[in-house]
Amino acid sequence: MIKIKNLVKKYPVVNPNKSLKQRVKETLKLEKKSLLTALDDVSFDVKKGEIFGVLGPNGAGKTTLLKVLAGFLLPERGTVSVNGFDIIRERHEVRTSCNFLRAGGWVIFDYKFKISTMLKYWGVFLGLPLSEAEERINYTLEKVGLLDKKDDYVENLSYGMRQKLNLARCLMTHRPVYLMDEPTTNIDPYSADFIRRFIQTELRREGATTVLATHNLWEAEQVCDRVAILMGGKILTIGTPDDIIRKYALDTAVIQIKPITDDIRKKIKALGFVGNVVPESDLVMVYGKDLPKNIHKILEVCYESKTKITYLDIKKPSLNEVFIQLMRDKNEQ
Amino acid sequence: MSSKQDTIKHYLTFKEKLVVAYICIERKILLSLRFKISALFSWIGMFVSLATFFFLGKLIQPGVTVYISQYGSGAYFPYVLLGMAFGTFSGLALSLYLNVISSTYWSNWLEMIFSSPIGFRTYMGITMVWVYLTSALTIIIYFLVGIFIFGAELTLPSTWWLAIIVLALAILAISGFGLISASMFLLADVKGGVEPISWAVATGAGILSGVVFPPEIFLDTAPSLYYISRLLPHTYALDAFRRIMLNDEGLSPIVTSEILKLIAFIVVFLPLGTYMFKKGLEKAERTGKLARWG
Ligand SMILES: Nc1ncnc2c1ncn2[C@@H]1O[C@H](COP(=O)(O)OP(=O)(O)OP(=O)(O)O)[C@@H](O)[C@H]1O
Numbered sequence: 001m002i003k004i005k006n007l008v009k010k011y012p013v014v015n016p017n018k019s020l021k022q023r024v025k026e027t028l029k030l031e032k033k034s035l036l037t038a039l040d041d042v043s044f045d046v047k048k049g050e051i052f053g054v055l056g057p058n059g060a061g062k063t064t065l066l067k068v069l070a071g072f073l074l075p076e077r078g079t080v081s082v083n084g085f086d087i088i089r090e091r092h093e094v095r096t097s098c099n100f101l102r103a104g105g106w107v108i109f110d111y112k113f114k115i116s117t118m119l120k121y122w123g124v125f126l127g128l129p130l131s132e133a134e135e136r137i138n139y140t141l142e143k144v145g146l147l148d149k150k151d152d153y154v155e156n157l158s159y160g161m162r163q164k165l166n167l168a169r170c171l172m173t174h175r176p177v178y179l180m181d182e183p184t185t186n187i188d189p190y191s192a193d194f195i196r197r198f199i200q201t202e203l204r205r206e207g208a209t210t211v212l213a214t215h216n217l218w219e220a221e222q223v224c225d226r227v228a229i230l231m232g233g234k235i236l237t238i239g240t241p242d243d244i245i246r247k248y249a250l251d252t253a254v255i256q257i258k259p260i261t262d263d264i265r266k267k268i269k270a271l272g273f274v275g276n277v278v279p280e281s282d283l284v285m286v287y288g289k290d291l292p293k294n295i296h297k298i299l300e301v302c303y304e305s306k307t308k309i310t311y312l313d314i315k316k317p318s319l320n321e322v323f324i325q326l327m328r329d330k331n332e333q
Numbered sequence: 334m335s336s337k338q339d340t341i342k343h344y345l346t347f348k349e350k351l352v353v354a355y356i357c358i359e360r361k362i363l364l365s366l367r368f369k370i371s372a373l374f375s376w377i378g379m380f381v382s383l384a385t386f387f388f389l390g391k392l393i394q395p396g397v398t399v400y401i402s403q404y405g406s407g408a409y410f411p412y413v414l415l416g417m418a419f420g421t422f423s424g425l426a427l428s429l430y431l432n433v434i435s436s437t438y439w440s441n442w443l444e445m446i447f448s449s450p451i452g453f454r455t456y457m458g459i460t461m462v463w464v465y466l467t468s469a470l471t472i473i474i475y476f477l478v479g480i481f482i483f484g485a486e487l488t489l490p491s492t493w494w495l496a497i498i499v500l501a502l503a504i505l506a507i508s509g510f511g512l513i514s515a516s517m518f519l520l521a522d523v524k525g526g527v528e529p530i531s532w533a534v535a536t537g538a539g540i541l542s543g544v545v546f547p548p549e550i551f552l553d554t555a556p557s558l559y560y561i562s563r564l565l566p567h568t569y570a571l572d573a574f575r576r577i578m579l580n581d582e583g584l585s586p587i588v589t590s591e592i593l594k595l596i597a598f599i600v601v602f603l604p605l606g607t608y609m610f611k612k613g614l615e616k617a618e619r620t621g622k623l624a625r626w627g
């Protein structure tokens with residue numbers, strides 16, 4: 001559904017201190033402009049019906065990627081096709097294949113129009129027959145929980161309500177690709193949960209392909225089939241949330257062993273699947289791969305050493321921890 | 334829901350486009366109804382300017398007759414009435430593109446237009462038809478007030494259709510400058526304040542091209558200004574327009590020659606303007622400036 005190959009996007013750097021001479025030279029292409037690489041050789045595919053998450057710190061290039069996919073931003077290099085259309089040669093078809101939800105209260109609105117009026121205009125504008133647009137107003141407003149605000153003016157909405165209205169606009173038309181830039185930012189937890197479930201159920205049922213940029217890693221873990229972690233325009237890793245977690249992070253077992261000796265600690269550490277053993281007051285933290293499956297081997301060590309286990313808890317790492325660890329590693333490099 | 338998935342439309346039929354046009358126009362009317370007071374004042378303003386020129390005409394008529402004797406009886410009031418009517422259209426041709434691009438950009442509609450199956454060109458077309466038709470209506474009222482309240486000596490010439498053709502050609506010729514001016518919004522990032530190209534053309538045309546007084550006036554005192562006026566399509570269009578409206582001229586040698594000059598302006602500036610406008614959009618697509626932020 002979406003194919004991205006060797007995508008490179010560069011922005012000109014705005015430098016107010018540039019001399020006029022330099023500007024003229026750049027315009028005449030005598031001198032190269034200084035550029036910021038927002039996407040650096042990005043390649044991946046998104047399958048039809050998949051919900052794909054794009055994660056990364058501020059400025060990683062998430063929005064840039066979505067804009068390229070929506071056909072609003074021409075890349076410097078690479079080939080990208082969306083819904084079978086090339087984003088350069090068939091830009092119009094790409095644009096009309098996508099429902100693009102822009103980040104953060106980014107609302108198109110006209111001075112002093114009612115929400116229902118705006119939705120009607122958007123619907124027709126996006127290609128719906130007038131009667132169908134009018135019919136869908138209530139449906140979409142109900143879906144995002146704004147039905148009681150139907151006759152309110154857009155300018156009087158709160159930030160989160162504007163974001164919901166944005167989402168309602170996206171739901172007016174059926175398009176095969178949904179591009180969502182931080183759909184739940186500024187949305188209260190209850191509504192955010194509702195939106196997540198909507199993406200998971202309704203969009204899935206429609207068979208829509210969704211690319212979702214988000215800072216909420218828990219959300220990505222819940223909603224997305226696969227995610228890519230972007231940093232500085234490069235893909236650090238890509239895969240299902242589970243795979244990524246397994247690849248980059250170890251499970252943690254918190255164990256209370258009585259009595260605990262250096263000898264036992266060494267024996268546990270010597271086990272193949274264990275990464276590290278760290279004592280913490282009267283507990284030991286064991287970091288290792290696939291601990292739920294391997295924990296019995298630790299128990300055997302304790303049993304052979306004739307010690308008792310009085311407390312045991314295994315924690316699976318979350319995408320959040322992996323993400324923070326990855327960022328930390330990158331920044332230290 | 335899933336059954337509707339394949340109804341995705343990339344293009345609209347003519348009939349469907351009409352529905353979009355209807356919606357766009359309804360929106361424009363609703364928007365303008367929000368500013369009722371402003372509409373009222375623009376009507377008052379029109380009346381005031383008609384009155385001003387009416388009395389000014391009484392004052393300057395004896396002196397001005399020699400300069401405008403080639404148009405009808407040489408009366409100043411019908412002369413200036415036609416100038417003002419023309420000025421409305423030429424002003425639109427110059428400012429409309431910039432207006433559309435800047436208003437859609439600032440209200441965040443621009444990306445919406447691009448993701449709509451009607452596309453930018455049709456949207457622009459709908460806007461143009463609407464704006465020119467409503468302006469034509471205003472102009473007709475303008476004429477009626479001029480004729481019936483201020484007693485302007487104006488009758489509908491037998492060659493009125495030629496006057497419309499001249500107006501249309503003038504709009505096309507000036508649109509070239511309008512497109513160049515609009516492309517500055519995207520190419521040179523002129524996103525606020527005065528856009529220098531349209532300002533220069535509008536100011537130049539306002540003073541030099543013969544909207545309220547004939548450029549021949551400059552011949553005695555400042556001949557260079559007269560020659561500058563020859564660089565503007567407005568000058569030729571106004572001359573042809575007045576000859577048709579006031580002298581009932583058809584395709585007389587002078588009118589024909591003015592029309593040919595207008596066509597020359599169209600041939601040069603319309604493609605140039607279109608090219609620059611396209612380049613401007615392309616630059617916005619490259620630098621991610623189709624939308625204000627995000
Ligand atoms: N139109 C633009 N012109 C120049 N530089 C830009 C433009 N848009 C984005 N950038 C730069 O490109 C980089 C990537 O920006 P982008 O908006 O894609 O990040 P993001 O991952 O969406 O960040 P956030 O999480 O803050 O939304 C940033 O360094 C940003 O400053």
Ligand SMILES: [Mg+2]
Pocket residue numbers: 062063064103181
């Ligand atoms: Mg972003």
